[in-house]
Amino acid sequence: MATIYEVSKAAGVSLATVSRVMNGNARVSDRTRDKVLKAMDELGYKPNSIAQSLASNRSNSVGLLVSALHGSFFGNMMSTVEDVLRNAGKHVIITAGHSDEQQEKDAIEFLLDRRCDALILHAEAVSDEYLLELSKRDVEVVLINRRIEEMAEHCFYTDNELGGYLATKAAIDAGHTSIAYISGPLFKQDATERLQGHKRALSEAGIKFNPQLMVEGGFHEDEGAQGYLDLVAVNQPFTALVCANDEMASGAMTAAREQGVLIPEQLSVVGFDDVLFARYLYPKLTTIDNPIQKMGNEAAHWVLEHVYKQKKTSAHTNLFAPKLVVRDSLMEIK
Amino acid sequence: MATIYEVSKAAGVSLATVSRVMNGNARVSDRTRDKVLKAMDELGYKPNSIAQSLASNRSNSVGLLVSALHGSFFGNMMSTVEDVLRNAGKHVIITAGHSDEQQEKDAIEFLLDRRCDALILHAEAVSDEYLLELSKRDVEVVLINRRIEEMAEHCFYTDNELGGYLATKAAIDAGHTSIAYISGPLFKQDATERLQGHKRALSEAGIKFNPQLMVEGGFHEDEGAQGYLDLVAVNQPFTALVCANDEMASGAMTAAREQGVLIPEQLSVVGFDDVLFARYLYPKLTTIDNPIQKMGNEAAHWVLEHVYKQKKTSAHTNLFAPKLVVRDSLMEIK
DNA sequence: TTTAATCATGAAAGCGCTTACATTTATTTT
DNA sequence: AAAATAAATGTAAGCGCTTTCATGATTAAA
DSSP, X not given: OOOHHHHHHHHTSOHHHHHHHHHOXXXXXXXXXXXXXXXXXXXXXXXXXXXXXXXXXXXXXXXXXXXXXXXXXXXXXXXXXXXXXXXXXXXXXXXXXXXXXXXXXXXXXXXXXXXXXXXXXXXXXXXXXXXXHHHXXXXXXXXXXXXOGGGGGGEEEEOHHHHHHHHHHHHHHTTOOXXXXXXXXXXXXXXXXXXXXXXXXXXXXXXXXXXXGEEEOOSSHHHXXXXXXXXXXXXXXXXXXXXXXXXXXXXXXXXXXXXXXXXXXXXXXXXXXXXXXXXXXXXXXXXXEOOHHHHHHHHHHHHHHHTSOOOOOSOOOSEEXXXXXXXXXXXXXX | OOXXXXXXXXXXXXXXXXXXXXXXXXXXXXXXXXXXXXXXXXXXXXXXXXXXXXXXXXXXXXXXXXXXXXXXXXXXXXXXXXXXXXXXXXXXXXXXXXXXXXXHHHHXXXXXXXXXXXXXXXXXXXXXXXXXXXXXXXXXXXXXXXXXXXXXXXXXXXXXXXXHHHHHHHHHHTTOOOEEEEXXXXXXXXXXXXXXXXXXXXXXXXXXXXXXXXEEOOSSHHHHHHHHHHHHHTTOOOSEEEESSHHHHHHXXXXXXXXXXXXXXXXXXXXXXOOGGGGTSSSOOBEEEOOHHHHHHHHHHHHHHHTSOOOOOSOOXXXXXXXXXXXXXXXXXX
């Protein structure tokens, strides 16, 4: 591989000049620029990004932490982030935290060791304090799906309360009055917010919240199935079931069907997230669009602007509004 | 951040010695080693991986190319690869090729610019020649889901013919004799191999292959739906439908159901891949397990051994055997 | 003991770039 | 035309490591 030195010799200029035309910052006369470009071309020169990093103290890499690489929730977000950053010549190192505090810390430590210029984190298990501390180090950190007051500008998140509200509101608008709810784990902020939204929709419609019609799950499919069974067991009939995410909705639907319940004729179901497989389900799931992909996009652009000083392309939003996605699992009640 | 220089001063030894204890290769007396370790600890020293890379001419990063970051097919594979390599202190740069020749080349070029020590590629669109050429450069390249004779040792792939055979065999074993087939795009090797397997199963059972009962799709859901419709249009009744992947099976199932066809009572369906959502489908999809995750694991270990000289942990297989996964979408015919 | 062989450590030259500063060359200004 | 200013280019010192080679300290062999 040709080095900058060989290019400079071939072009008959100094190292510095070659570096200048590469980086396009300083002014170089058109004549020399052409000479250099030609030499680069002839030698098939490619800058060594590692040497660039060392000399410039920028790794041009950004770390991305997600809970899991597989699964439906992160795919599009990772995809967007990778796309935006790669088009800017940056590379992204993706790691998985598996919703576990130690694993998240390890992953972040790893990214730090790699000298990432910025970190885009979907961190679920580490504390606010840890993240605050982290943001004081010499990396920029931005948070997805989480809001910490002290670093609000660095946070991109959904209005989960609104989402929860919309989900239940949809059921109410369809005429349902007995509405059960399978919540996410209540130690997670998004789960509690969604539940609040659920309650608001109920009270707005003058329906009293019935604790017996709510169970807490862990956002996984099997807990959706179990949740449905538990709900049925208390013997309080309900015609609609709102779930705090699509996985649990899927589990609940399967469990209900195994009991011989027709969906949506006998039971309407609403999910949350609108993950990829929501439309593969039968019946196709009515759910809440959680615009995580847009958040990824914003986060990536934020990094480009704040860390790599690209000029602003558009205004930033930190708060993203969820929307109802109408499909087939919610039915008008007679 | 402390540098190696500060550590060496604190420990009262030379740079070289510190480097030695870091890398554990050369021999250092226990006394000095302890001194150095202590100094590192006190200073909170972390080696600068970029400087290491520059000096050692190893980036400790491996590039991973997949078709798409989202979608069900790659998730587990990426996950495994990331996990194995990160535990070895290597990092993986993931890029997406979107099954497009130019995009795949761009992505590979990008990884090469990043000075990856190795490339793990799930490349669908570039030619064998291109890959062969690539493998002559100074990166190790390993291929997933593709076999090229000249670099067979570097290839990890499924026995697609066997998979296609097993899928159709399952239908035959359940008593079906009129079996339709929705193929993948026939310019892709895996699609043609699966089709061959299908034909072999047919002929082994003494069933004549009927070209009218086969359509070619593009591995996407909508083409599964369209394929089903086209198949019905030719007016040759069939009781089982084998699809070359799960996406198309899902599309076909939806289309059939919309026509009022009961699955599996009136139509049995078999898929291929066993992607994550296969079990979310209704009815749960009987399909062929395509062990892509295992291939990812093998590929990652191969890189560790051949590029980073880790000792061999187990024997390698290049060819992976698919298996039938029995669920609910295939029914015994009376 | 003397000599050779072995082991532990240090000195210093890179790795391929960026960038502050110095120098040269071209352009204005008076 | 000389002096002042601006623009283009070069020089060289790092960035934080690895690694070769040389040297000094030990140990083993004679």
